[in-house]
Amino acid sequence: ARIKPKESIMAKIEKEGCKNPADEIEDLVACRLIVKSNTDIDGILKKIDEIFNIERRSFRSFRPSEFIYDDVQLILSFKDNPFISNKEILGKKFELQIRTGLQDALAEVIRGEFVNDELATSAEYSDPDYADKYFSQLPDKVKARFWGYKFTIEYLKDANRSDLNQCFDRLNRNVARLNAQELRHARHAGAFITYVTQLSDDPFWKDMGQSTTSRIRRMLDIEYVSEIFLVVMHGIKDGREHLDDYYAWYDEEIPDLEENRRKYEVCKN
Template structure:
């Protein structure tokens, strides 16, 4: 049977979707997309579009099950999470129609209104708004659903490569990266902003550390290579437990370094420095070094990097830090620059 024969087109109202989200028969599957992503501008523009009666892209839902007792079908949102979540948030009073984001002259009547403040006719227009809906029958395989999601979003700039990987690879490598992202270190030091967390920047950063553990410092961090590693360790990852313990040990040591001073805390919030020194910590742990013995020199490294403060460092140390700064200011994802930064830190710490 052709895939197209497993998809039918229906028109469903906002009310139909909201009722099913509320009663649990329409669910958001985070294996496609981790969290809600849109900002207030995109949210306001969508509600404005609905109020003006213009069309919006169709929604894809997958019939995943039927309750044998009630006969109610259970659907999963394949594509349309942002649109449906935005409508629900607006109806629940979570945001207003900020005038700065309304784009049509005729929208001035909605300025700064919440859903409860709209005229009754406008409320009805939202509840009755017809979503063109593609309903995928439950006969379609999950792998085909994922392929469909990726194809639908392959040219959508709103989804970044890591979000697309989240849909395509749901195996062991992603699972470990996600587990490590739950470690308190990241939140304690606000390494990632709320937006970066929604866009899965933390998962991508942790994935790069995992690549180092599996492939070494010469391993690439390009998007293409990340996809390759996700695929390679998707179903079989023998080093899973060891890598998890290693990274937690690395984060515990970095936590101590962050607490040395306000300077080190601010310095290592920058991902380039954090990545570089986490790798250094790995080498130090492998050698059985007492990393606390190097805290003072790391603090001096940060202070000289930031302010060129003369703390009694040798001329060679100062030169090394200046070189590191050059490699950290641009092209930070370049393999050659990454390798150079690691080499320079090793030289400075004499490890």
């Protein structure tokens, strides 16, 4: 767990123009929960839902040097119950990240400078073959051992990054039982998915019954808004299979954004 540093809070207040930071900043306090396996996540989410209000749920993908790892990010607030003596915390939001031990270990390594060839091994390393070497200079068999974690589904026996990415995709599909929209969040973190996620936070959709607690928990509210926005852009399409294509096509930039936003508002109203 961590409390956001004062300097970071002040920068966020200035950037976002927060008038009531304690209520508006959702990650003043953040925690990370490390679980043994993806199979544990569904049960943990059910327990969390019993104790907290799940204000928002998202799957985030990080692509440092195109090696992808994911985590579940929750924005939570306390539900009222007789065991809470300090009622002032009710409604206050905080962040919770959920990762498997494997994903957390990979995340720490990926963020580290070693894999990006920004640090070398010690020149005094006991084995001279591996002393003063960057990661890219290590033999393939050593890289394979470096990435040689035991996966739930299979062993990965080489250092090919595309294989690693595919393995995480299979984990998300077969172990965590994600729905189609959650899988889109696991694969994409660009312009379109970010934008429609912001649109889905509009209180209008809650008033219309689209942003219920259960739908937010499964990201179905974001899927619905995505469909509306794409109808504005391209007209009515059969089914939802086209969503995957548009999420990929608009990962970098949404064409004619201002004009399409204007049409979206007209459609919404």
